Amino acid sequence: MSAIVKIPTSLRGLTGGSSEVEVPAGPLDEVITSLTDTYPDLGERLLDDAGNLRRFVNVFVADDDIRFLDGLETAVSSGQVVTILPAVAGG
């Protein structure tokens, strides 16, 4: 009963180099809590002091933007993929 979180290159330094992390399925905020319990430095990169997702990071559940689903309450089912996508500007 777990979901897969895809970690972008820019944040892999905070996950010991892991590109994918398996976490228990559930509401997205719990998925993120599981993630940041394991990798505490990731928390401040994803969430602001009020616990909201930062404006330069997008999160997708099953390839859909959670801002247009139920935000941090979006349900993440077993086997679903959570994609974290920060803005990058390189060219």
Added chain:
Amino acid sequence: MSLSYQDLVNEAKLKIPEVDPSQLLDLAGTVTILDVRESDEFDQGAIETARLVPRGLLEGAIGMHVDDLDEKIILYCAGGARSALAAQTLKRMGYTNVSSLRGGFGRWKTDGHPWKLPEALSNDQRGRYSRHILLPEVGEEGQIRLLESKVLIVGAGGLGSPAALYLAAAGVGTIGIVDFDVVDTTNLQRQILHNIDRIGQSKVESARETLAALNPDVEIVTYDERLSSENVLQIFSDYDIVVDGGDNFPTRYLVNDAALHLRIPVVHGSIFRFEGQVTVFEPYQGPCYRCQYAEPPPPELAPNCSEAGVFGVLPGIIGSLQAMETLKILLGIGESLTGRLLTYDGMSQEFRTLRVRRDPTCPACSDENHPPELVEYDQFCTPAGVVARAG
């Protein structure tokens, strides 16, 4: 028994239906009209909606123009003889609804029906673009459209290099390039427009030399300056599409906001180390850059290529995808990435297509009549407000 040419034509005319010019006029728009004359005849004038398929190529090329054996097809030539023979051949190939225009294009013109002087490719161009012309999705008409198109590329760097090379090779008639930088050694690992002879030279001039050597059909317009709120509207206003290959957040927000002012689509690409993102921002039809990323990350969280490194082939892939999207939009074919964000991870060799949407509260694009005011963006790239749309 031998048959003369006239015998063959008379025999064909007995076996296939002929239509009069006035009948064809009534059918225009509902039938496929094929001009079976030679290209030099077509270039002198043709029926407006006709497609050129010279008699000598007809049997081989018909499948590219007509999918359905029962589709209504009308063929014409100069006087109605070659098209009668061609129609007979198509009938033998199984096309059930083929007619020939009685009296051909000559009678069509004499009867006073409308015709066009087609924009035509030169013989050299027919050779250069022959692999495009063979594609029914492009054809000669599409190639002419590309030659008449104008694309602006922001940045002659990692993304701009492959994008510019493919757009020039494809025959995009005008390519503008904005970059204020000069070529240095560290660029050459990925910026394939440039070479060791160009070190120290301005990137746009180096780009011009490379692209001119590739395709003399293309007019290269260079802007050896930094894109700013002062010059952006003037530069963008001459173009159909902007390819964003910038390398910093302020430029990307500036590109976005200016494109909203002018309603020009932006083909966006961005890269970091081994990963890239590609999408199309179609003003007011899909999300804009600010819908997607309302704010840039603080600088300490967003190192650029010179700080974080970038795998050299990555911009080759992402910039080529930008060229693909640009050409599709210019030709009006396929499905653009509007509303979809394509991500690429070179390490896992994985593409994902994520759904992205227009944010109804977006400070930049939620009100079509009030695009964002253009300012010198600080590191936070915050919009200064909105202004009323001019005109």
